[in-house]
């Protein structure tokens with residue numbers, strides 16, 4: 001990890017409009033590192049209740065469990081697939097944090113969620129691994145909370161093959177992210193921050209080389225991933241716009257299809273989604289549409305992990321599944337297919353044909 005990684009961090013922070021960016025191996029460890037840094041900085045306390053989106057990827061909630069926090073699942077709205085202020089309200093005052101997933105490039109009323117969290121003293125963090133480039137209220141998703149995470153896995157908006165990022169404007173949290181990324185030592189801090197830490201612990205220059213201040217791991221990326229990131233950054237606008245244009249075509253194909261739940265994105269300025277969800281009105285229709293896509297040679301998958309509280313790991317470590325009827329319905333009646341900037345016009349036409357309501 002050297003010059004290429006540093007350049008990618010600076011370029012990504014500038015593009016996202018945040019002060020600091022910390023590059024790591026993948027989006028999952030970006031989440032793990034962020035939660036560890038929140039604990040190390042005493043911003044979260046062990047056992048604290050942290051809300052999360054029931055419709056998410058497992059490594060959003062796994063770090064909460066792994067690091068001894070208490071996860072509180074929140075159902076999504078069918079119209080946005082995201083947590084809403086209405087869904088958040090009943091538990092908001094019990095929470096110390098909200099680790100919100102911005103699902104599939106969409107969001108609900110995120111500005112209101114930010115304001116409600118601020119009023120209740122709840123720290124908002126965004127898992128933005130699925131929503132690079134989406135905009136609501138003139139602001140990029142990932143810029144509503146204290147910090148946000150990103151994934152650069154193949155198939156996500158930008159790819160470093162494997163890669164992830166944590167962004168924040170908070171200098172103290174940034175220092176904890178740097179310490180937590182690499183063994184708990186101070187070597188990646190700037191000179192004054194390292195000197196402060198050494199003085200506070202009475203560490204001299206010799207022992208500073210191997211003094212470990214906080215719980216950490218080794219999440220360092222390599223220069224190869226940094227190089228790939230730097231190569232990708234100039235394409236940000238192009239990949240975001242193409243995905244947004246593809247999404248607009250898919251949405252238009254679904255406009256007259258009353259067999260599928262309608263997505264409401266009217267409040268968003270830009271939807272940069274990387275997989276297109278289709279949520280049918282009943283399981284019979286879901287079976288028919290899945291067969292239709294299979295038959296057309298389109299690879300489809302469940303909509304993320306569905307209600308993630310029903311997954312075996314969650315049941316083993318936390319509790320019985322939580323009542324999240326909308327996330328259940330998305331899992332039972334839904335599927336998604338990839339939205340890629342390289343989709344050709346013929347492929348888009350084929351995909352739109354599968355989305356239209358069959359005649360007769």
Ligand SMILES: Cc1ncc(COP(=O)(O)O)c(C=O)c1O
Pocket residue numbers: 026027028029031056057059060101127129130150151152153163164
């Ligand atoms: C919401 C969310 N969080 C975290 C991740 C993990 O990212 P990665 O695959 O880079 O580990 C993903 C991956 O798809 C995701 O969708």
